[in-house]
Amino acid sequence: MTNSKPSLHTVFSPSLLKLYEVKDAVVVVIDVLRATSTIATALFNGANAVIPVDDIAKCINISNAIGGITAGERDGRIAEGLQYGNSPFEYPREFIAGKTLVLTTTNGTKLLHMALSRGASHIITGSFPNYSAVCDYLLGQHKPVILGCAAWKDRVNIEDTLFAGAVISRIKEHFSIQCDSSRIAEMLYDRGKDDLYGFLESNDATHYRRLTSYGLQEDLRYCLTKDVAGIVPYYENERLIIHKQR
Amino acid sequence: MTNSKPSLHTVFSPSLLKLYEVKDAVVVVIDVLRATSTIATALFNGANAVIPVDDIAKCINISNAIGGITAGERDGRIAEGLQYGNSPFEYPREFIAGKTLVLTTTNGTKLLHMALSRGASHIITGSFPNYSAVCDYLLGQHKPVILGCAAWKDRVNIEDTLFAGAVISRIKEHFSIQCDSSRIAEMLYDRGKDDLYGFLESNDATHYRRLTSYGLQEDLRYCLTKDVAGIVPYYENERLIIHKQR
Numbered sequence: 001m002t003n004s005k006p007s008l009h010t011v012f013s014p015s016l017l018k019l020y021e022v023k024d025a026v027v028v029v030i031d032v033l034r035a036t037s038t039i040a041t042a043l044f045n046g047a048n049a050v051i052p053v054d055d056i057a058k059c060i061n062i063s064n065a066i067g068g069i070t071a072g073e074r075d076g077r078i079a080e081g082l083q084y085g086n087s088p089f090e091y092p093r094e095f096i097a098g099k100t101l102v103l104t105t106t107n108g109t110k111l112l113h114m115a116l117s118r119g120a121s122h123i124i125t126g127s128f129p130n131y132s133a134v135c136d137y138l139l140g141q142h143k144p145v146i147l148g149c150a151a152w153k154d155r156v157n158i159e160d161t162l163f164a165g166a167v168i169s170r171i172k173e174h175f176s177i178q179c180d181s182s183r184i185a186e187m188l189y190d191r192g193k194d195d196l197y198g199f200l201e202s203n204d205a206t207h208y209r210r211l212t213s214y215g216l217q218e219d220l221r222y223c224l225t226k227d228v229a230g231i232v233p234y235y236e237n238e239r240l241i242i243h244k245q246r
Numbered sequence: 247m248t249n250s251k252p253s254l255h256t257v258f259s260p261s262l263l264k265l266y267e268v269k270d271a272v273v274v275v276i277d278v279l280r281a282t283s284t285i286a287t288a289l290f291n292g293a294n295a296v297i298p299v300d301d302i303a304k305c306i307n308i309s310n311a312i313g314g315i316t317a318g319e320r321d322g323r324i325a326e327g328l329q330y331g332n333s334p335f336e337y338p339r340e341f342i343a344g345k346t347l348v349l350t351t352t353n354g355t356k357l358l359h360m361a362l363s364r365g366a367s368h369i370i371t372g373s374f375p376n377y378s379a380v381c382d383y384l385l386g387q388h389k390p391v392i393l394g395c396a397a398w399k400d401r402v403n404i405e406d407t408l409f410a411g412a413v414i415s416r417i418k419e420h421f422s423i424q425c426d427s428s429r430i431a432e433m434l435y436d437r438g439k440d441d442l443y444g445f446l447e448s449n450d451a452t453h454y455r456r457l458t459s460y461g462l463q464e465d466l467r468y469c470l471t472k473d474v475a476g477i478v479p480y481y482e483n484e485r486l487i488i489h490k491q492r
Contacts, residue, residue, distance in 0.1 A: 012402060015261050019400050154265050156258060158426045180404045183449045187437055188430060203429045 007144045008175035010164045010182040013151040014111045023119035026143050028126040028134060028167070031108035031150035032159040033207045034086050036233075037223040039103065039240055040130040041088040044229035046097030049239040053102060054109040056081055063102040072104025076214030079104065087219050088129070088229075100239075107150035112235065115148060125240060126163060128196070129222070129229035135170045137232045137243060145175065147182070158188070158205040159224075162196065165189025196224040253390045254421035256410045256428040259397040260357045269365035272389050274372040274380060274413070277354035277396035278405040279453045280332050282479075283469040285349065285486055286376035287334040290475035292343030295485040299348060300355040302327060309348040318350025322460030325350065333465050334375070334475075346485075353396035358481065361394060371486060372409060374442070375468070375475035381416045383478045383489065391421065393428070404434070404451040405470075408442065411435025442470040 011017050030036060039050045053059045056072060056079050063070045071084040078085045082104065091101065108125070115123050121143060126134040138145050147167060149160035165185035168177070172186070192199030197220065200208040211220050222228070234243035257263050276282060285296045299305045302318060302325050309316045317330040324331045328350065337347065354371070361369050367389060372380040384391050393413060395406035411431035414423070418432070438445030443466065446454040457466050468474070480489035 012258060013262060015265070016259060016400065016402070019261070154262065155425075156262070156427045156430065158429060161426075161430060178450075178452055178455075179401075180407075180449075180452050181402045183404060183451065184402070184407060184430065184434060187434060187449070191433055191437065203426075203433070204424075205429065206424055206426050209424075 005174060005176040006142060008147070008168070008177050008182060009145070009179045010147045010149070010168070010185045012149050012156045012161060012181055013154045014107070014114055015154045017111065017114050017118065017148060020146055021144070022115055022146060024121045024144065025146045026122045026124065026138060026141050027115040027120040027146045027148050028124055028138070029108055029112050029115065029148050029150060030126045030160045030163050031105065032127050032163050032223055033211060034088065034219055034223050035103065035105035035108040035150070036125040037127040037129050038086055038088045038091065039125050039233050040127050040229040040231060042091040042096050042101050043233050043240065043242050044130070044231045045091055045093040047091065048098060048100045049241050050101045050103055050233065051239045052105050052109045052112060054104070054106055056104055059102050059104045066100055068100040068102040070102050076216070087216070088222055089219065107152060111148050111150045123235040124243065125233040126167065128163060128166070128224050128226045130231055131166060131226045133230045133232045135167055138167070138171055139174055152207060157207055158200060158203060159207060161185045162189050162192055162199070166193070197221055251420060251422040252388060254393070254414070254423050254428060255391070255425045256393045256395070256414070256431045258395050258402045258407060258427055259400045260353070260360055261400045263357065263360050263364065263394060266392055267390070268361055268392060270367045270390065271392045272368045272370065272384060272387050273361040273366040273392045273394050274370055274384070275354055275358050275361065275394050275396060276372045276406045276409050277351065278373050278409050278469055279457060280334065280465055280469050281349065281351035281354040281396070282371040283373040283375050284332055284334045284337065285371050285479050286373050286475040286477060288337040288342050288347050289479050289486065289488050290376070290477045291337055291339040293337065293345055293347050295346045295487050296479065297346065297348045297485045298351050298355045298358060300350070300352055302350055305348050305350045312346055314346040314348045316348050322462070333462070334468055335465065353398060357394050357396045369481040370489065371479040372413065374409060374412070374470050374472050376477055377412060377472045379476045379478045381413055384413070385417055385420055398453060403453055404446060404449060405453060407431045408435050408438055408445070412439070443467055
């Protein structure tokens, strides 16, 4: 079989990344609720950079060193010692423009560092707010793609899988997809695409339940809204910055 | 929240089993194409027991010691040194009744041993040929359930996920399901249930492609047929035997 299209795989959990050829691939880190939605939003609104870190002490140390903004939550509240939370609504242009956000995000950061250590060629982050920008970026690369779901403590979740499916439904003609996970993701998205919020609600998604129990319905709705923050966060020198098209 | 229903989780790949509380649960090992379909069939047709092993040397040694039948394939052919293959059609009653089958199965055996080492209370195997028997067994246990997909070299596959979804669609009212993987599996089954074969075909499932390339369409059709081998293979003393209802 000759096939000049690059491959595309979907990885449902960081625990499964080891099964795939990451070297020289573009890895899309997907953490829809809410890390990658917030990252896209902060950069879209003019943040200089977002530095993703996996624990609170590191967040504070880095932020002190560079004069950044610390952000992170535990159980729906701003984590002790940090300044802001994980909500995209906390990072409007008038606040975040020109600043660097140091964001604590457990699941997404873990996956990002795994992709890095496995030799990914490029790492970007994906979410519904920057959906089309991510798709256009992937179409322009002509490289193998790994859609990496950050999941929840490594357990598969619906919302990250849905986003992977959304990307596949848009770009699949341009890739060789021999990956059952990708088919499953695409079917899931096909089922939910007309009402993503209602889909999470009706399926009692675990993360939907967690966030609504904190009163974060508006965050949820925003994080399921396409193309309101149309940039590509690109990982370089330990920080995420907006990818500039050549 | 008080809820007296036992929990149910779906595990898409052996790599994810570590995330779940296996101790004291009933684990259903699912390897639809074809190991668990063949196991159900051989026992239904009167085999004394099926001994699942993970490599060919072990298969031959055990079989020599007990006077069993060796079985296993590599790349769609009977593996060198073994007598029979992985097809359920090789084990009709007139051949297998009263015999013990020593079956080489990589993915399923791995998951079974993982469940055992993590303290599973009971381990059974599930497939469409013994679908209703598995559902009835689970309903009778009143214990937490783990639907464990054997997957393909740890990569998630459509057919095992479909079977998990089929079980969930039948028994969900009797369990507390806070598990996105289970929701995804159920949706997948709902989408494919009217024509499982056509569903695998139209989604170009990786294992569908592999088996049809070996000319095994009839095996595929059989392995997607419900309730033609209505027994529950139960793991005890390193072998699978028919579970006897008390």
